[in-house]
Amino acid sequence: DVVMTQTPLSLPISLGDQASFSCRSSQSLLHSNGNTYLAWYLQKSGLSPQILIYRISNRFSGVPDRFSGSGSGTDFTLKISRVEPEDLGVYYCLQHTHLPYTFGAGTKLELK
Amino acid sequence: QVQLKESGPVLVQASETLSLTCTVSGFSLTNYGVIWVRQPPGKGLEWMGIIWRNGNTDYNSALKSRLSINRDTSKSQVFLKMNSLQTDDTAIYYCTRDWRYWGQGVMVTVSS
Numbered sequence: 001d002v003v004m005t006q007t008p009l010s011l012p013i014s015l016g017d018q019a020s021f022s023c024r025s026s027q028s029l030l031h032s033n034g035n036t037y038l039a040w041y042l043q044k045s046g047l048s049p050q051i052l053i054y055r056i057s058n059r060f061s062g063v064p065d066r067f068s069g070s071g072s073g074t075d076f077t078l079k080i081s082r083v084e085p086e087d088l089g090v091y092y093c094l095q096h097t098h099l100p101y102t103f104g105a106g107t108k109l110e111l112k
Numbered sequence: 113q114v115q116l117k118e119s120g121p122v123l124v125q126a127s128e129t130l131s132l133t134c135t136v137s138g139f140s141l142t143n144y145g146v147i148w149v150r151q152p153p154g155k156g157l158e159w160m161g162i163i164w165r166n167g168n169t170d171y172n173s174a175l176k177s178r179l180s181i182n183r184d185t186s187k188s189q190v191f192l193k194m195n196s197l198q199t200d201d202t203a204i205y206y207c208t209r210d211w212r213y214w215g216q217g218v219m220v221t222v223s224s
Contacts, residue, residue, distance in 0.1 A: 039211055048206060048214040049157065060212060092157060096211060100172045101147075101159040 002026050002095050006104035012112040019080040021107050023093035028073045030097070037097040040069055040078045043106075044089040053078060083109070114138040116146070116207050116215035124197055126224045134190040134207030134215060141165065141183050144210060146190045148181060150203040151217075160205075163190055197222045 003026040041049040053069035120132035148160040161171040
C-alpha cells in the first residue's frame with residue numbers, strides 16, 4: 001500500500017501568514033496514463049472533507065486562489081498565501097493513483 | 113447540482129451487518145463511480161471501496177472479506193453492506209463522487 005506522510009502534524013499560525021503543508025508518498029503517484037492523482041482536502045469540525053486541489057495543482061471550483069498546490073512524483077505541497085479564519089481545520093492529502101487509495105494522517109491548522 | 117446523501121441505522125449491534133444507502137442526484141451512476149470512505153471519531157479518513165461506472169468494484173483489502181458494494185442505477189442508489197461488525201467499525205461513513213462531491217456522512221455506532 002502507498003503510505004502518505006503528512007508534516008507537520010500541527011501548524012500553529014497567525015491570521016494573514018503563509019501556511020505550507022507537506023505530503024510525501026512511499027512511491028511515485030504518476031499513473032500510467034500520465035496523470036498524478038494527488039488531492040488536498042480541508043475538513044472543518046463536524047463537516048465532510050471539502051476538496052481544495054485535485055491532480056496536484058488544480059483548484060476546485062470556488063476555491064480561493066490563495067490556495068495553491070505543487071509537486072511531482074512523491075513530494076507534494078499545499079500552500080495558503082494568507083491564512084483566513086475560515087481556513088482553520090485539518091488538511092488531508094489523498095492519493096488515488098494506486099489501489100488501495102490512501103490518505104495522509106492530516107495536518108491541523110490552528111491559531112497560535 | 114450534484115448531491116449525495118447517506119442513510120442507514122445509527123446504532124448497530126456487534127457481529128451484525130451494516131447496511132447503508134447513498135442516494136445521488138444530479139448525475140447518473142452509469143457515468144460516474146461512487147466511493148465509500150469512513151472516519152472513526154477523532155481519527156483520519158479510510159478508503160473502503162468503489163463501485164465504478166461500469167458496475168465493477170474494488171475494495172480495501174483490510175475490509176474485503178466483510179464488505180460489498182452494489183447499486184440500483186434506476187433508483188440512483190449505491191449500497192454498502194459490511195458484516196461481522198465490531199466496535200472499531202464505529203465511524204462516520206461517507207460516499208463521494210470522483211473524490212470531489214461528498215455526502216454529509218452518517219454516524220454509525222457499533223454497540224457491544
